[in-house]
Amino acid sequence: MTDQEIANLLIGVLMGGQHTSAATSAWFLLHLAERPDLQDEIYQDIVNLLKSKGPNTTLDDLSYDDLSGLPNVNNVIRETLRLHMPLHSIFRKVMNPLLVPNTNYVVPKGHHVLVAPGYSMTSERWFPQALTFNPHRWDQPDADQQKDDGTTVDYGFGAISKGVNSPYLPFGGGRHRCVGEQFAYCQLGTILTTYVYNLKWSFKPNGKLPEVDYASMVTLPMEPAEIAWEKRDTCSI
Numbered sequence: 001m002t003d004q005e006i007a008n009l010l011i012g013v014l015m016g017g018q019h020t021s022a023a024t025s026a027w028f029l030l031h032l033a034e035r036p037d038l039q040d041e042i043y044q045d046i047v048n049l050l051k052s053k054g055p056n057t058t059l060d061d062l063s064y065d066d067l068s069g070l071p072n073v074n075n076v077i078r079e080t081l082r083l084h085m086p087l088h089s090i091f092r093k094v095m096n097p098l099l100v101p102n103t104n105y106v107v108p109k110g111h112h113v114l115v116a117p118g119y120s121m122t123s124e125r126w127f128p129q130a131l132t133f134n135p136h137r138w139d140q141p142d143a144d145q146q147k148d149d150g151t152t153v154d155y156g157f158g159a160i161s162k163g164v165n166s167p168y169l170p171f172g173g174g175r176h177r178c179v180g181e182q183f184a185y186c187q188l189g190t191i192l193t194t195y196v197y198n199l200k201w202s203f204k205p206n207g208k209l210p211e212v213d214y215a216s217m218v219t220l221p222m223e224p225a226e227i228a229w230e231k232r233d234t235c236s237i
């Protein structure tokens, strides 16, 4: 591999792996600032999980597998990614003349096409009350009305769905689908669990959910995006 290729790959992993998770964390903190009820639900889930693992269990004792026992944590991440897919545009180079379905248009070889899954992820057609932050919509595992045929493929980083015809595609689809999805859920779940177990938060007086900055490379909140913290009894930071 050349130095240029190594540098390109590192930029891909660092950009793809850091900015995306940072943006998602910012958005779930901001949405939860409006929803103390959801913070408390997650807090109660964590307390129950720690109790179930025996006396004196702390957050540090939790493992990767334990995150699957915190459904509200995963649902908050899933819902945040629905409303705020960090990479709003996905590009593909057309390798063979491409007929646009149900039309006479053909995209010539060598051109690029752009896909914006945020369109279907915020469409009423697929998600009732689409612009409302409602993690509980994911209590139904098929809330994305996945039209998947159930087949999976393993490109070397674990089996993933082959399907690209779901309206919910925050990690893209096909051959260049995100390789970091599982890592991202682990990282984001750890961040959210740590925040909720230690702190409660809300907007400052007159504060509100900020607008989206679509001009930034990943969809970040516009400034000001400030919240006020309060320590919980279980705070250890």
Ligand code: HEM
Pocket (backbone or CB within 6 Å): 012, 013, 016, 017, 018, 020, 021, 024, 081, 085, 086, 087, 090, 091, 170, 171, 172, 173, 174, 175, 176, 177, 178, 179, 180, 181, 183, 184
């Ligand atoms: C919330 C977190 C993340 C989101 C929403 C996300 C989203 C995406 C999307 C939309 C793509 C493009 C897929 C396509 O073109 O179809 C992608 C590709 C990629 N992601 Fe992620 N990503 C996240 C986290 C991560 C993490 C944590 C890593 C690495 C540790 C990572 C590594 C990559 C890489 C290397 C690619 C390029 C794959 C390829 O071209 O074959 N991502 N990601």
